[in-house]
Amino acid sequence: MTSPGPVPAPLSLDARAAAPLRLAGGVAIDGPADAAAALERLIAARTGLPVALDGAPAPARIALTVTDDGAPESYRLAVDEHGATIAGADAAGLFYGIQTLAQLIERDDDAWTVPAVRVEDAPRFAYRGVMLDVARHFHPVETVKAYIDRAAGLKFNHFHLHLSDDQGWRLEIASRPELTARASGSSIGGDPGGRYTQDDYRELVAYAAARHLTVVPEIDLPGHTHAVSLAYPELSEEPVLSDEVRRVVREFGGDLPRNGAPYDGLAVGFSSLRIHDEATYAFVSDVLAEVAALTPGPYLHVGGDEALGTPPEDFAYFVERVTRIAADTGKTPVSWHEAGAIGDRLAAGTIGQYWGYRTPTGGMDDKARAFVDRGGRVILSPADAVYLDMAYAADAPFGLRWAGVVDARQAYEWEPAEVVDGIGEAGILGVEAPLWTETVRDLATIDALAFPRIAAAAEAAWSPALGTTPQRSWASFRERVGRLAPLWTALGIGYTPLDDFPWAVEQPTTDRSLT
Numbered sequence: 001m002t003s004p005g006p007v008p009a010p011l012s013l014d015a016r017a018a019a020p021l022r023l024a025g026g027v028a029i030d031g032p033a034d035a036a037a038a039l040e041r042l043i044a045a046r047t048g049l050p051v052a053l054d055g056a057p058a059p060a061r062i063a064l065t066v067t068d069d070g071a072p073e074s075y076r077l078a079v080d081e082h083g084a085t086i087a088g089a090d091a092a093g094l095f096y097g098i099q100t101l102a103q104l105i106e107r108d109d110d111a112w113t114v115p116a117v118r119v120e121d122a123p124r125f126a127y128r129g130v131m132l133d134v135a136r137h138f139h140p141v142e143t144v145k146a147y148i149d150r151a152a153g154l155k156f157n158h159f160h161l162h163l164s165d166d167q168g169w170r171l172e173i174a175s176r177p178e179l180t181a182r183a184s185g186s187s188i189g190g191d192p193g194g195r196y197t198q199d200d201y202r203e204l205v206a207y208a209a210a211r212h213l214t215v216v217p218e219i220d221l222p223g224h225t226h227a228v229s230l231a232y233p234e235l236s237e238e239p240v241l242s243d244e245v246r247r248v249v250r251e252f253g254g255d256l257p258r259n260g261a262p263y264d265g266l267a268v269g270f271s272s273l274r275i276h277d278e279a280t281y282a283f284v285s286d287v288l289a290e291v292a293a294l295t296p297g298p299y300l301h302v303g304g305d306e307a308l309g310t311p312p313e314d315f316a317y318f319v320e321r322v323t324r325i326a327a328d329t330g331k332t333p334v335s336w337h338e339a340g341a342i343g344d345r346l347a348a349g350t351i352g353q354y355w356g357y358r359t360p361t362g363g364m365d366d367k368a369r370a371f372v373d374r375g376g377r378v379i380l381s382p383a384d385a386v387y388l389d390m391a392y393a394a395d396a397p398f399g400l401r402w403a404g405v406v407d408a409r410q411a412y413e414w415e416p417a418e419v420v421d422g423i424g425e426a427g428i429l430g431v432e433a434p435l436w437t438e439t440v441r442d443l444a445t446i447d448a449l450a451f452p453r454i455a456a457a458a459e460a461a462w463s464p465a466l467g468t469t470p471q472r473s474w475a476s477f478r479e480r481v482g483r484l485a486p487l488w489t490a491l492g493i494g495y496t497p498l499d500d501f502p503w504a505v506e507q508p509t510t511d512r513s514l515t
Contacts, residue, residue: 004479004483005471006099008154009462009463009476010100010121010471011121016117017116018116020081021079021080021081021084021113022059022113023047023049024059024111024112026050026060027051027058027059028053028062029051029064030061030063031064033053034091035095043105045491046486047107061084065086066088066093067087070122071122073089073093073096074088074089074093074121074123075087075089075093075096075119075121075122076121077118077119078117079101079115081116084101093122097119099152099153101114102487107506124464125462127379127429128155128156128432129158129160129379129430130147130160130433130435131162132147132160132435133165133436134163134170135162135164135165135166135168135169136167137440138168143443147446148208150447150493152213155461155462156213156458158216158430159208159214160434161216161217162218164225164227165220165227166263167262168227169183169184169227170193170194171195171198171217171291172197174290176231176232176287178231178232179227179231181231183230183231184227185262186263188438190264201294205294217291218334220302221303223269224305224306225271226239229271230262233259233260234279235274235279235280236271237274237309237310238259239258239309240269240272242269245270248265248266249265253265257270271309272307273318275314275317275318276314281321288300288302292330298332299332299333300326300329300331301333301335301353302322303335304339305336305337316341316345319335319345320342323339324347327350332351333347333350333351335353337352337353337354337364337368339352340352340369343370343374346371346374349376351376351377351429353378354368354378354381354419355381355382355387356383358382358384360420369422377428378429379428379429380416380420384404384410385406385414386431386433387406387436388433388435388449389434389437389439389449392407392449398439399449408452408478408500412456412459412460412474414460414466415465415466416431430461431460433454433457435449435450447495448495448496451488451493451495452481452495452496456477459472482502482504485503
């Protein structure tokens with residue numbers, strides 16, 4: 001076998017002493033229509049070969065089945081010179097097996113081939129997420145769909161949408177129409193804003209679900225709420241203009257925030273809702289009820305981070321009430337790890353999302369442990385490993401640096417079960433790679449920041465623990481990622497060709513069928 005395997009690394013992969021499957025002359029796919037169509041699209045993009053469905057004859061055959069046994073999302077893949085079979089324990093497992101097969105396609109001088117292998121695979125964590133911030137810079141529906149496709153190809157299964165922040169409110173709320181009427185028109189740097197209608201949001205939820213991703217909506221509260229002041233100024237406190245806020249304005253430009261005026265700067269931590277006004281909780285209840293009703297998935301993210309404009313005692317009162325409001329919608333509340341400061345006042349079962357460093361500082365670990373103590377679990381998003389908005393090199397033309405420059409090897413070499421003492425495998429719901437958009441205006445920049453480092457997050461979320469299998473190493477990872485270059489190029493993914501990887505290069509051909 002010439003290829004070292006797929007990304008993320010599977011539980012087991014055995015090269016077989018057999019000739020590869022030659023795809024020259026066409027491929028026939030038998031199996032469920034949606035799965036067959038997904039594989040057809042990938043084969044066509046990668047090779048240009050004709051694909052026959054519904055049992056039509058072709059030289060190479062691929063059989064797709066759902067077996068209804070095995071671990072959730074697991075699959076088995078077998079390839080030899082006569083054909084290939086992918087058996088998923090469920091529809092998601094079959095879909096992930098399809099992604100693996102597509103990654104294994106290679107081009108020899110005279111044919112497209114798939115090496116003879118056996119793969120047995122299942123995910124390590126139930127929650128494997130990416131986050132896209134559409135509040136700092138708005139991203140249209142087609143861009144969000146494109147990022148969903150990219151995440152699906154790496155076996156992520158949750159798509160977290162950060163829908164509100166100081167710079168803009170992005171989701172239509174029928175009971176609070178002023179939010180998008182007055183608070184959706186701005187972005188960082190004075191760029192245009194934008195909004196999603198409820199139909200847009202439903203479309204994104206359905207698009208993600210068809211690719212086995214669950215949308216996790218976030219309404220960030222009680223900080224990161226300056227946009228609310230544009231629509232409902234009576235609910236917002238005056239901005240708290242700390243020395244840090246003033247420093248950021250001096251360094252990055254823009255104006256100091258003022259209630260009722262759009263904010264397009266980078267400072268954080270200055271905004272707050274009015275904690276002791278019952279109108280605030282009527283507002284929160286209206287918003288969360290509508291978002292929950294629009295969202296079939298089990299999670300509702302209520303923010304809770306960087307609420308520096310809210311005194312600690314007020315923050316505790318607010319988070320206690322709001323996590324219960326979220327739970328009352330029938331969803332499981334999710335909050336950034338700061339909410340763990342309120343301990344047993346959290347709604348039972350609330351999920352914490354840890355965004356500190358690989359080595360916790362400032363009591364971040366205590367706050368994360370509080371979620372587990374209340375019967376919840378933790379999503380790990382260490383900023384110096386999986387924040388895809390961090391610059392990937394010292395000379396990167398975009399990206400932030402407050403968590404340092406996060407190169408590809410640093411993004412890869414961390415172990416989820418070793419981040420927070422006292423939170424082992426059982427207390428970890430999964431891993432999520434956020435992409436904040438302070439410096440991200442378009443899909444090209446999303447691609448350049450995310451790829452290839454998003455593959456490291458995918459492997460931390462899906463694959464066995466670091467160092468436990470031969471493939472679960474930096475040396476293997478860099479080889480496997482390098483071989484994805486032709487597939488990523490065929491799919492239109494504008495990855496950054498970092499020097500860490502031996503990128504595969506295929507010579508152009510005028511005959512993509514290679515018969």
